[in-house]
Amino acid sequence: MEPGTSTYEALSSLVHGDSYREALPRLEKIFTPDLFARPSGLADQDRYPLTYQRLRYINDRLETGTPLLHQRDLLFPLLEWIALADPSLFYAFFLHHCTTIGAILEFGADRDDLDDVLAQLASGDTVGALLMTELGHGNSNAAVRTEAVFDPDTREFVLTTPGPEAVKYPPSVACPGVPRTGIVTAKLVVAGEDRGLFCFVVPLRDAAGPCPGVVIEPQDSAPILPLDWATVSFQGVRLPYRYWLRDSATIADDGTFTDALSNPALRSRQASRLIRYVWEVAAVGLAAVTRAGAAVAVRHAHARYTNGTFAGFADPMPVIRYRNQQRTLFGALSAAYLAGMAAKSVSGPQPVGRTAGEIRTLFTLKAVIDQLAERVTAAGRAASGVLGFSPQNRFLDYQGLAHAFNAAGLSTQILYLNAAWTMALGLDYQPPTAELPAPQERDLRDPAVWQALTGAREQRLHERLVAELGEARADGLAEFDVWNDRFDLAEQMAEAHALRLLADLVRTETDALPDAEARRVARDVCSLHLLGEISAQSGWYLAEGLLTAEEADALPGLLNRICEDLAPHALGLADALDVPYDLVGAPIAYPDYATAFTKATFPDPA
Incomplete structure (x- = not known):
């Protein structure tokens, strides 16, 4: 079978539809093999900035004001090639475009008071992260201890980590010099009552370092997927009312809390929509x-x-x-x-x-x-x-x-x-x-x-x-x-x-x-x-x-x-x-793989 034959094209159609073919010219312009060559000989600390440089590079070339989640015919081919070129970048890219922007679109629908946050994320001026899992509860998001307490006097939320078991782990937000915005899940407390689990937009760090009240402690990451892992805790971080991704809930001027969902347990399950x-x-x-x-x-x-x-x-x-x-x-x-x-x-x-x-x-x-x-x-x-x-x-x-x-x-x-x-x-x-x-x-x-x-x-x-x-x-x-x-x-x-x-x-x-x-x-x-x-x-x-x-x-x-x-x-x-x-760049993918491995020169056997 040769590329272009009906049999080859039919087999290829099993794994890809028409949207992939349509996206190929755009992908080939973005993913030049020299710019996305596999990093070699870099320490982890040097890999982290490269991941975010590549994320910014792709963002700059997308040239679209529409969130990628609303362009599925481009998003998924793009994610395929990112995974093949750089798995660490794949992880950072989906957290930015899918879970961070996705949370704002999901729980802040029909609002215009977060347009500035979405614009910063779309431009790459800040990189998104998702902070759900907590250190003391493994993969369970049902037992979140981080609290966002509503202050009726200022109409702000005070975000606090009550103990070591509530520290967020392992968001990849430790790389210095990269501004980060997180979507943080926290238990909302209004007038002393638990109102269930909600998502909040939280500025985590700017180019100079962590934002006030945000404690970011770098942690080792897995060598097979280098990412700037960290533990993150919050010490009385104040968030404006608009940073609450409230979905169908509201808090009136007199402090009355209302939610279309009938109880905190139902509300907490909604966060898992992400x-x-x-x-x-x-x-x-x-x-x-x-x-x-x-x-x-x-x-x-x-x-x-x-x-x-x-x-x-x-x-x-x-x-x-x-x-x-x-x-x-x-x-x-x-x-x-x-x-x-x-x-x-x-x-x-x-x-x-x-x-x-x-x-x-x-x-x-x-x-x-x-x-x-x-x-x-x-x-x-x-x-x-x-x-x-x-x-x-x-x-x-x-x-x-x-x-x-x-x-x-x-x-x-x-x-x-x-x-x-x-x-x-x-x-x-x-x-x-x-x-x-x-x-x-x-x-x-x-x-x-x-x-x-x-x-x-x-x-x-x-x-x-x-x-x-x-x-x-x-x-x-x-x-x-x-x-x-x-x-x-x-x-x-x-x-x-x-x-x-x-x-x-x-x-x-x-x-x-x-x-x-x-x-x-x-x-x-x-x-x-x-x-x-x-x-x-x-x-x-x-x-x-x-x-x-x-x-x-x-x-x-x-x-x-x-x-x-x-x-x-x-x-x-x-x-x-x-x-x-x-793009994959594996030398053994080629018939003359020995030559692909080495740059040494050898005499002509003739």
């Missing part, structure tokens, strides 16, 4: 690094030769000829296509809806894409030998981003457990009911069979979870104890749900391909991940009577045959993932 921006952004960025990790590793495996023992010391051959490498790397391609399809499904022109089912699908896909990203970046690194461990080849950078998002926006495990909880309650959920054809009538390479098998696992695990929860409640157990012994089952059910969502996407997307050859190749490459997961659970499927012993026994051989069928298409499949190799 997390959906994190889920969308994470899905796009993680899918991008998954695609890059798979494509770089597959290209290198075609150029890396070995005289290994199993080759019988014959002529050197590329490592991609080895079946174990194919299973690993073609499996990485499979995961990359699935991640791309999943990200495309949640990053369309319109935001994902707010029904319980739509939100659950969004965060479930974020969780499964993160798992795919961690798996593929690790597999690509391992399959590339010592060169995979070389930082220039980007596997470690991309793995770092995946590790970071395993925790950001709620951890992957917590997201799965939340999904299981809502499904067990039946919130906007009906278990799948697809019928599985009889063994003699089914082909394990058929997407309809993958849908039926994964749907059956989801349905039966859901049925078992609901039954066990009901029995535990009938026995009089407290709700914590009802769930505490069933977290493993709940997580298994949510993971089964995630796999079924991927199977649904594959069938829908590949059915829509007009090119028959592309349809066949696409289904084959997607089958490696889906059948691999089914094979890993073959004991369960056997016990449930959903697979025959012959089918379970045949799965490893079937996966090998699919690899054999895919081998001629592997480079085309890698390139159809639309990875801008010059």
Whole structure:
């Protein structure tokens, strides 16, 4: 397959829509490889200013007065390329454009008294940050201790950190010389009463240093994702009334508090609306690094030769000829296509809806894409030998981003457990009911069979979870104890749900391909991940009577045959993932990777 052929274009359409193609000329003007080359030899303290210089550089070239959140056809392609060029910049960029500006648009809608703040953020004169998580409460945003006490005499709010457990951690706001504006979640107190959790606009530092009453203490960050982490606390910081992102709440001149939401608990849950921006952004960025990790590793495996023992010391051959490498790397391609399809499904022109089912699908896909990203970046690194461990080849950078998002926006495990909880309650959920054809009538390479098998696992695990929860409640157990012994089952059910969502996407997307050859190749490459997961659970499927012993026994051989069928298409499949190799800058992405690694000159062999 060559770029421009109908098969190549059809495969590429699985991971990118028309808006990506339309944005490419603009991206290519912004992301010149020399300006966005991977930083080499810089200490962390030198990396931090570079991150914000690059953020300002991109802002200056966007030349738009419209928030990027309202330009989704530009925002998501932009985020993809930022993730590939500089994962640390990706983190800073989405916090600035999506969560900081997003909070003002979300909770300050139809107000004009924050236009100056939005203008400063849009220009890059100040960089946004989100300060939700507190040091003493891990990833829980439900137990925020930071207080914003309303002063009726001045109509200001006094922002205070009551103790070390309430210190905000880990916002990346420690870089000196960079003005910062934060969105801070705090418990609103009016006339001595807790009114729930709200967001506040808080100037954190200017070019000279922290603002009065703001204490910023630099902290070490993870070497695989260098960011200027800090702990932040507040000592009586006074905020004007307009900096309260009050949503539907108000405080009258006489101090009377009113809110359309009936109680503080309901109000506190509203602050979590911001997390959906994190889920969308994470899905796009993680899918991008998954695609890059798979494509770089597959290209290198075609150029890396070995005289290994199993080759019988014959002529050197590329490592991609080895079946174990194919299973690993073609499996990485499979995961990359699935991640791309999943990200495309949640990053369309319109935001994902707010029904319980739509939100659950969004965060479930974020969780499964993160798992795919961690798996593929690790597999690509391992399959590339010592060169995979070389930082220039980007596997470690991309793995770092995946590790970071395993925790950001709620951890992957917590997201799965939340999904299981809502499904067990039946919130906007009906278990799948697809019928599985009889063994003699089914082909394990058929997407309809993958849908039926994964749907059956989801349905039966859901049925078992609901039954066990009901029995535990009938026995009089407290709700914590009802769930505490069933977290493993709940997580298994949510993971089964995630796999079924991927199977649904594959069938829908590949059915829509007009090119028959592309349809066949696409289904084959997607089958490696889906059948691999089914094979890993073959004991369960056997016990449930959903697979025959012959089918379970045949799965490893079937996966090998699919690899054999895919081998001629592997480079085309890698390139159809639309990875801008010059921007990624990995030397091993090129056939003459040894020359790409070194600047030394050598005599002409002639």
